[in-house]
Amino acid sequence: MKRFRRTSILLTLIVFTSSLFAQTLSPKIAFSETEHDLGNIKEDGGKVETVFEFRNLGQEPLMIKNVSSSCGCTTPTYSKEPILPGKSGQIRAVFDPINRPGKVLKHITVYTNASPEPVILTLTGNVEKKAPTIIDKYPYSFGDVRLNKSHVSFLKMNKNEVKESRVNIINTSENKPVKIEFIRVPEFITVQTEPQILQPGQAGVINITYDASKVDDWGFILSGMFMKQNGQVDYNHKLSVSVTIEDDFTKMSPQERAQAPDIVFENTTFNFGTIKQGQKVEYEFPFVNTGKSNLILRKVKASCGCTAIKPEKSVIAPGERSSIKIEFDSRGKSGRQYKTVTIITNAPNHSTVILKIIGTVN
Structure with missing residues (x-):
């Protein structure tokens, strides 16, 4: 029994000694610092380099296998050759x-x-924000002037609503006054620049008023108008305006809702499977007016011109059935297809319905 204990102790000492010896022979990396404070640096002051020095305190060559950073704003480089015992290396x-x-x-x-x-x-450190430049404040170049935006979104509007917005503008020419006008302005948009003539370096505003009551359309509407500078038009300089016009059903009483129309489709997705390029497929989406007054299809619009839409009628009586006929033309199309048809109605519970057409074109 005593001999067994002596043998066990001896084996334990051999294993411990071997492990200690292996640790002594293995490479060991030691950095002069593992955290560096960059202090206060300027955002526009250029890139900043930091060097982390290290040394191999082990008895075997040290290899840097890989170095990665937590973001793309920090680029590390490192010694790729083996670092011999007692020698130093760098990570930049x-x-x-x-x-x-x-x-x-x-x-x-x-x-x-x-x-x-x-x-x-x-x-670690702190980056001091740079002072905004003219380009920062007015990122969109329109010839001799710059704008803070080239697109104005009015988001959602009711049919009788009027909204206003503004675009900031500045004359960046050195010695030329610029008179600002717009052409091809839709009748439901009023646009006015104040002041109309901008002196060199002078800032102003473009006031835009959108009158939804004058729009003979529903749903998403994108409009554009072109800027004229000192009588000259550059058709690359287009100021666009978008809005989604819809009914305001929030003011309806419970009694009015009870008497309102409603639209219910049997299904809203058509999968045409797999077809050859150039083939056409047709389908009908049946629906019924389950409400108590006339259903009006205010707008039926496809996501692309390859999908033809043929509504049977635009006014559907209570209890009446109808359908939306679609025709998908696969000419010029290939691969997986996903097209939509948007239906806008006067039904408060289903004012917008999206029909989906999916499949594959070989």
Whole structure:
């Protein structure tokens, strides 16, 4: 029994000694610092480089297998040759502060053949926000002037609603006054520049008024108008305006809702399976007016011209059935297809219905 215990103790000592010897022979990485403070740096001051020095304190060559950063704004490079025992190496980290104002906290992960691994290096600091330039304030160039936006969205509007918006404008020419006018303005949009003549360096506003009561349309509507500068028109300079016009059903009483129309489709998706390019497929989406007054199809619009729509009628009496006929033309199409047809009605419970046409064109 005593001999067994002595043997066990001896084996334990041999294993411990071997492990200690192996640890002594293995590579060991030691950094002079694992966290570096960049301090206060300017956003437009250019890239900042930090060098993390390390040394191999082990008895075997040290290999840097990989170095990764927590974001693309920090680019690390490192010594790719084996670092011999007692020798030093470097990991360089380049931080780009542009468009990253505020506190800095970035991590660099270092993978090696040493144990333990990985090693985490940290960059901290603060990026001081740069002063906005003319291009920052007015990113859209329209010849001699710049705008803060080239598209105005009025989001959702009721049929009788009027909304206003504005676009900031500045004359960036050095010595030329610019008179601003617009052409091809829809009758439901009023546009006026104040002042109409901008002196060099002068800022102004473009006031836009949208009168939905004058629009003979429903749903999403995109309009555009072209800017005229000192009598000259550049058709590349287009100011676009969008809106979604819909009914305001929130003011309906319970009694009015009870007497309202409603639209119910048997199904809203048509899968035509797989067809050859150039083939046409047709389908009908049946529906019924389950309400108590006339249902009006105010707008039926496909997501692309390859889908023809043929409503049987636009006014459907209570209890009456009808359908939306579609024809999908696969000419010029290939692969998986997903098309839609948007139905806008006067039914408060289903004012907008989306029909889907899906399939594959070989």
